[in-house]
Amino acid sequence: MKFNKIAVLLAVFSLVFALTACGSSKTAETPAATETKTAQSTDAATTTTDDAIKPEEGAKLTVWESKEERAYTDQIAQEFTAKYGVPVTVEEVSPTDQVGKLTQDGPSGLAADVVIFPHDNLGKAVSANLILPNDIFEKETKEQNTEASITGASYGGTLYGYPRSAETYALYYNKDLVKEAPTSFEQVIEISKKLTDKSKNKYGLMWEAGNFYFTYPFFASTGGYVFGKNGTDKSDIGLNNAGALEGMKVYQSLREILPVKTGDITPDIKRGLFTSGDVAMDINGPWELAGYKQALGDKLGIAPIPTIGGKPAISFSGIKAWYVNAYTPYPNAAKLFAHFATDKHGQLVLNEKVGSVPTNLEAQKDPQVANDPYVSAFAEQSKNSQPMPSIPEMGNVWAPVGAALSEIWDSGKDPKAALDNAVKQIQDLNNGATAK
Structure with missing residues (x-):
């Protein structure tokens, strides 16, 4: 897996206590990881904007999404294509099945470029070298989202995910x-x-x-x-x-x-x-x-x-985030999509379409979320939630x-x-x- 006024809503996102995770076992770099090193800024103090990274020439993306939340991704995909000229195909795959499918299809080039799964699958994905770090947009992601969501989308001290929602039931x-x-x-x-x-x-x-x-x-x-x-x-x-x-x-x-x-x-x-x-x-x-x-x-x-x-x-409780397939032939486009889809606008679209709880700090304060009469029940439940082990x-x-x-x-x-x-x-x- 909306929530109340700001004071209560902020409690939702403190729901994931600090997750202490084992160190990453990444020992080898995938081709995509090697190719993108030259495109990545090494200045941590420099803020990266969407215009600072360009999609690869001829890039086209496939995105895996759940059936329940596809309405959001379909809209975001259309907006992304309109802005960047990169075609996006959305395929329905249950988030809980995506790491297993990525394990099989990633190395063969059959997997989606951008995937979505709950944070309890992150350790497995990182240990198998299946996803790329969120490096180009790391600074913005950390500044724009709740601390809990950053913790949930990180493993071994490295940020991998692009958080998009916090969930409990x-x-x-x-x-x-x-x-x-x-x-x-x-x-x-x-x-x-x-x-x-x-x-x-x-x-x-x-x-x-x-x-x-x-x-x-x-x-x-x-x-x-x-x-x-x-x-x-x-x-x-x-x-x-x-x-x-x-x-x-x-x-x-x-x-x-x-x-x-x-x-x-x-x-x-x-x-x-x-x-x-x-x-x-x-x-x-x-x-x-x-x-x-x-x-x-x-x-x-x-x-x-x-x-x-x-x-x-x-x-x-858990954090849902987009992740970039380490084997994608279009890492720039994939990272750009993951960032684009999880900014304030993207998370508000997700909230509107399927009722998710944003992790974006500005989206939390938006009247669309802050005045939602249903938020308080989830916020209250979140106070008694525990993060899934990662x-x-x-x-x-x-x-x-x-x-x-x-x-x-x-x-x-x-x-x-x-x-x-x-x-x-x-x-x-x-x-x-x-x-x-």
């Missing part, structure tokens, strides 16, 4: 069905008992119960965590500790009001049910805001995630935990057994990655 609800937002999951259950009718495909609450990203509050709120030392110690895994198991009790209790297998809850299915009024509450991010507002209008409400075990719900080993977490959640939810497997197995798998994967 909150509770969407239909005011026609839920008069007042619940403040605890006990209340969620009571409300949902009156609304859930599986035979009619109607539910009080629906969220991606098998997706660790959205289900993290049921681990962290009661004391679980991914990695120790603020997400940097891969040897300390807290996904099966006593706190995590306590949260799993609340998680399991929700099966009563959402009797649906995890595999049958997809973003498209859930989106359709919520916008049609068949789902009353949905845990989701700001990327759904524009569509939900269009469908529900004044009936749409947003609130922080209800408490879990009597404690504030702790959600995952070390490469985070990539080893998603599949094992997702499988464990499906076993717990779908088959009623004992949470301790399922999570013990998931942690063992993560440890094995971490050790295997280290041994390479």
Whole structure:
């Protein structure tokens, strides 16, 4: 994965605590990295403008973007082409799949020139030499964006990304069905008992119960965590500790009001049910805001995630940023696009089109964002959010935990057994990655 008046809004972007990451393993330069050295200014005090870097002759770009946020990229691509004469093709690729696809397609020249992914994938991308540093526009990027977003888009002390949004998730609800937002999951259950009718495909609450990203509050709120030392110690895994198991009790209790297998809850299915009024509450991010507002209008409400075990719900947070493919034949054009797409105007377009939270400091203060009545709920939730770890080993977490959640939810497997197995798998994967 809008937000309130300036004072509250600024809290959104302090949501990502300092991310301490392992050092980069870059040992070899890609052709694009070598070619662009002569085009890069070495004077850190010199401010680079868009006019100081020219696209390569005959440059044309391919950009990967999510289905949900493509409306923004299509508009920015048209504006970029009009200004610089560089054609831009937009291809739909899920941000969470892009690093894996870039690993396969980058060296062969089949990947996009500019990609977008959450910051928890950054360590893996840097370690595999897949992306170029944000060097030409480093100074402007740091000056124009929140400190948290710069931290999230950096790894090993080097800025790689061009931040474009800060994300966490909150509770969407239909005011026609839920008069007042619940403040605890006990209340969620009571409300949902009156609304859930599986035979009619109607539910009080629906969220991606098998997706660790959205289900993290049921681990962290009661004391679980991914990695120790603020997400940097891969040897300390807290996904099966006593706190995590306590949260799993609340998680399991929700099966009563959402009797649906995890595999049958997809973003498209859930989106359709919520916008049609068949789902009353949905845990989701700001990327759904524009569509939900269009469908529900004044009936749409947003609130922080209800408490879990009597404690504030702790959600995952992340920074989305553009990155330049290290193998692009047009590094100047690609860097220029990434910078162009993330300035104040670009982030306001993204906010308008899909409801994102800007990281650009001027965009935050713009009335379009500062006066948005929905911002405050995400801002409030962000106060209890934790950044996803950015070390490469985070990539080893998603599949094992997702499988464990499906076993717990779908088959009623004992949470301790399922999570013990998931942690063992993560440890094995971490050790295997280290041994390479």
